[in-house]
Amino acid sequence: SVHWVMAETGLDLSKLSQLGGHSRRRTHRVPDKPDGSPVPIGFSIMKKLGDKIGSPEFADSITVRTGSRVTKLLTAEAEGRTVVTGVEIANGESEMAEEILASRVIITTGGFANDHSATSLLKEFKPELEKTPTTNGDWATGDGIKLARSVGAALVDMDKVQLHPTGMIHPKKPSDRTKFLGPEALRGSGGVLLNNNGERFCNELGLRSE
Numbered sequence: 391s392v393h394w395v396m397a398e399t400g401l402d403l404s405k406l407s408q409l410g411g412h413s414r415r416r417t418h419r420v421p422d423k424p425d426g427s428p429v430p431i432g433f434s435i436m437k438k439l440g441d442k443i444g445s446p447e448f449a450d451s452i453t454v455r456t457g458s459r460v461t462k463l464l465t466a467e468a469e470g471r472t473v474v475t476g477v478e479i480a481n482g483e484s485e486m487a488e489e490i491l492a493s494r495v496i497i498t499t500g501g502f503a504n505d506h507s508a509t510s511l512l513k514e515f516k517p518e519l520e521k522t523p524t525t526n527g528d529w530a531t532g533d534g535i536k537l538a539r540s541v542g543a544a545l546v547d548m549d550k551v552q553l554h555p556t557g558m559i560h561p562k563k564p565s566d567r568t569k570f571l572g573p574e575a576l577r578g579s580g581g582v583l584l585n586n587n588g589e590r591f592c593n594e595l596g597l598r599s600e
Contacts, residue, residue, distance in 0.1 A: 392418050399438035403431075409578035410555070411598040417578070428579055457482045460533075463541050464489060472542050502532025503551060504568065511535060515548040525557050525571035556583070 396403050403418040420429040443452050462478035476491035502511040503519075503526040511532040513520050524530070539545060556572035577583075577594035585591050593600070 395435060395439075399435070399442060401434060401438045407575070407578050408595065409574035410576075410595055411574060412578075412595070413597055417574075419575070428575060431575075455479075458488075460537065461487070463495065463537050464491070465541050474541065497534040497538055499532075499534025501526060501530050502535060504528060504530040505532045506567075507531065509536065511548065512551070516551045519551055519553075522553075523557060523567050523569050525554055525569050527568065 392403055395401060402420055405419045405421045406415045407417045407419050408415040409417050419431050420434050422428055442448070443454065458479045458481050460477045461480050463474050464476040464478060465472050466475050467473070474495045476489060477495060478487055478489050480487055503524045505512050506520070510520070535545065554571060556576065557569035558572045559569060560566060572581075581594065582590050583592055583594055
């Protein structure tokens with residue numbers, strides 16, 4: 391996958407880093423900027439892939455729709471089982487419904503760690519974390535999972551919610567339920583964790599099993 395991304399986008403992922411929780415150098419990253427500051431890897435990959443998808447090469451085969459919300463999975467019965475045949479979407483502020491038929495539907499809507507709705511998956515599967523702050527954005531409400539479940543998809547490992555060790559607190563908004571993620575890259579680049587007394591209290595690159 392790494393070699394495919396490099397070949398398709400021209401992105402240099404040659405830097406191999408050991409980040410927090412890792413036992414070996416196994417994270418591919420873009421080489422640092424000339425001043426030594428790291429390059430945001432997720433944004434870099436998405437930007438390169440976005441530029442490629444939006445190029446004339448894919449104008450006739452890929453359509454990107456923004457401002458649309460999937461409201462329903464379309465289904466049909468085939469050979470005694472339910473088959474997904476497309477999606478129903480609501481467009482923009484008008485919420486006008488539209489059906490898009492497809493031979494395959496891939497759901498990539500993210501998790502549910504910021505789901506505090508009446509049908510909260512977090513409350514259902516991991517209630518002890520319901521009041522725990524999250525580094526997930528407002529979008530992480532499990533909508534895609536709920537859509538799949540509504541047509542009979544089986545859910546697995548829903549109680550396996552990761553707790554990240556470094557969520558950064560906004561000094562002006564200490565009680566915010568959503569925190570800024572302090573990624574493993576901070577510790578991989580030499581960052582240290584200090585307590586209120588300015589004392590280092592752990593091995594920042596410690597294994598996840600420790």
